[in-house]
Amino acid sequence: xxxxxxxxxxxxxxxxxxxxxxxxxxxxxxxxxxxxxxxxxxxxxxxxxxxxxxxxxxxxxxxxxxxxxxxxxxxxxxxxxxxxxxxxxxxxxxxxxxxxxxxxxxxxxxxxxxxxxxxxxxxxxxxxxxxxxxxxxxxxxxxxxxxxxxxxxxxxxxxxxxxxxxxxxxxxxxxxxxxxxxxxxxxxxxxxxxxxxxxxxxxxxxxxxxxxxxxxxxxxxx
Amino acid sequence: xxxxxxxxxxxxxxxxxxxxxxxxxxxxxxxxxxxxxxxxxxxxxxxxxxxxxxxxxxxxxxxxxxxxxxxxxxxxxxxxxxxxxxxxxxxxxxxxxxxxxxxxxxxxxxxxxxxxxxxxxxxxxxxxxxxxxxxxxxxxxxxxxxxxxxxxxxxxxxxxxxxxxxxxxxxxxxxxxxxxxxxxxxxxxxxxxxxxxxxxxxxxxxxxxxxxxxxxxxxxxx
DNA sequence: AAAATGCCGTACCGTACGTTACGGTTCGGC
DNA sequence: GCCGAACCGTAACGTACGGTACGGCATTTT
Numbered sequence: 001x002x003x004x005x006x007x008x009x010x011x012x013x014x015x016x017x018x019x020x021x022x023x024x025x026x027x028x029x030x031x032x033x034x035x036x037x038x039x040x041x042x043x044x045x046x047x048x049x050x051x052x053x054x055x056x057x058x059x060x061x062x063x064x065x066x067x068x069x070x071x072x073x074x075x076x077x078x079x080x081x082x083x084x085x086x087x088x089x090x091x092x093x094x095x096x097x098x099x100x101x102x103x104x105x106x107x108x109x110x111x112x113x114x115x116x117x118x119x120x121x122x123x124x125x126x127x128x129x130x131x132x133x134x135x136x137x138x139x140x141x142x143x144x145x146x147x148x149x150x151x152x153x154x155x156x157x158x159x160x161x162x163x164x165x166x167x168x169x170x171x172x173x174x175x176x177x178x179x180x181x182x183x184x185x186x187x188x189x190x191x192x193x194x195x196x197x198x199x200x201x202x203x204x205x206x207x208x209x210x211x212x213x214x215x216x217x218x219x220x221x222x
Numbered sequence: 223x224x225x226x227x228x229x230x231x232x233x234x235x236x237x238x239x240x241x242x243x244x245x246x247x248x249x250x251x252x253x254x255x256x257x258x259x260x261x262x263x264x265x266x267x268x269x270x271x272x273x274x275x276x277x278x279x280x281x282x283x284x285x286x287x288x289x290x291x292x293x294x295x296x297x298x299x300x301x302x303x304x305x306x307x308x309x310x311x312x313x314x315x316x317x318x319x320x321x322x323x324x325x326x327x328x329x330x331x332x333x334x335x336x337x338x339x340x341x342x343x344x345x346x347x348x349x350x351x352x353x354x355x356x357x358x359x360x361x362x363x364x365x366x367x368x369x370x371x372x373x374x375x376x377x378x379x380x381x382x383x384x385x386x387x388x389x390x391x392x393x394x395x396x397x398x399x400x401x402x403x404x405x406x407x408x409x410x411x412x413x414x415x416x417x418x419x420x421x422x423x424x425x426x427x428x429x430x431x432x433x434x435x436x437x438x439x440x441x442x443x444x
Numbered sequence: 445a446a447a448a449t450g451c452c453g454t455a456c457c458g459t460a461c462g463t464t465a466c467g468g469t470t471c472g473g474c
Numbered sequence: 475g476c477c478g479a480a481c482c483g484t485a486a487c488g489t490a491c492g493g494t495a496c497g498g499c500a501t502t503t504t
Contacts, residue, residue: 032342033339034343036490046451047451047452047453048454048494049451049452049495053451058493113338113339115403116338117339117342119335119403120254120336120339121254121256127402128403131400131404131405169391172391173391174394177357177394177399178353180341181337181341181352181357182347183350202428205428263483268481269483270464272482274462275481279462
């Protein structure tokens with residue numbers, strides 16, 4: 001209900017158009033707010049007239065950019081949710097690490113800032129598109145993993161959505177809001193791995209079926 | 223390090239100025255992006271010249287508004303962290319419920335959207351002010367509660383900051399980002415109570431010293 | 445070869461908004 | 475009753491930016 005447009009109602013952009021959208025992304029990361037149509041045209045070496053012909057108006061360009069970036073992020077796959085605890089843990093940890101890497105990337109930060117600023121106005125919900133391709137998309141891909149874990153007797157929960165929201169909170173904590181507000185928080189790859197592992201252990205301590213006492217202890221450390 | 227200005231470097235605004243800042247807040251909630259100086263002057267029944275004399279420029283007005291709202295939210299007190307488990311649980315749950323109520327309030331949403339949009343530009347970090355008075359302020363007030371719990375042998379953790387960040391994640395989950403992006407998520411007071419209780423139980427299951435097996439089970443349900 | 449199409453670069457228009465300036469009004473002090 | 479300060483309401487200015495129009499060049503089509 002949060003998004004009115006799905007992600008497939010527009011055909012794939014041409015190579016030249018993809019170059020334009022990449023220019024928008026780079027400009028967004030570098031200049032943040034100063035994302036002006038003139039600047040996009042200059043960066044992409046195209047005319048404003050072309051921008052308007054291809055994307056309709058500024059909001060259309062931004063929406064196309066969001067979808068373009070979403071298609072790129074959606075690359076990761078997480079099938080084969082096999083049945084032993086080690087594999088499940090790896091799947092969870094992989095999810096967590098991927099998600100942390102995404103939300104801490106400059107592109108994601110700039111994109112979310114833009115969408116949030118847009119949500120303040122009314123028109124053309126970029127926020128809905130971002131939600132649909134970010135938070136909700138990952139939840140949708142996460143559900144089969146959780147339910148396979150439950151079917152294998154490794155996890156116990158009533159509602160997979162609720163369980164996922166807990167995992168989401170354990171993984172993200174205050175990272176996204178701090179980055180969005182401009183905090184100079186940096187996440188090195190090894191930190192991401194460590195935080196992902198901790199969140200996974202904590203999640204398994206809460207929802208795992210196996211004897212969790214040792215997991216609880218290990219989950220207590222940073 | 224996230225904020226360059228503290229919250230006490232400006233004297234208390236006069237009653238008339240507070241009325242102006244309240245006008246800014248109400249306008250922010252209603253109009254979102256369309257927060258124009260002319261609109262503020264009209265809403266507050268004052269002249270633009272007065273706005274500029276009192277607050278310097280638009281950013282000064284916004285910064286004063288953020289500080290004014292922060293001073294209002296900071297009202298809640300959480301002392302007397304006594305030593306039994308029931309009181310500790312109540313303190314945690316009270317914290318969680320207050321925080322959920324804050325981040326889901328229209329004022330907080332509008333304020334954070336504004337600050338995040340501002341963080342995209344460079345000048346005058348509203349984001350830092352919001353962080354300092356929101357996320358970091360509550361963490362600072364939370365620390366004594368956690369450490370009292372540890373001193374009483376009820377909690378086990380090495381770093382109180384890390385423990386708090388876990389609690390933060392368990393409480394907030396995806397609520398704030400969804401609301402900021404415009405999702406039509408509503409939190410009724412009884413839902414807040416329930417979610418706060420669940421997050422508290424989950425946190426105690428992870429960090430509590432007492433036998434956690436029953437807590438783990440109760441924390442599994444939504 | 446000529447016409448057409450697609451696109452770049454740039455100049456231009458209209459508007460929204462931050463900021464300033466100014467005339468008129470209220471009010472406390474003498 | 476008068477003065478000056480503070481403040482309201484509004485008009486005016488400058489700029490930034492979304493959107494449009496147009497001339498020129500290259501590639502394709504007929």
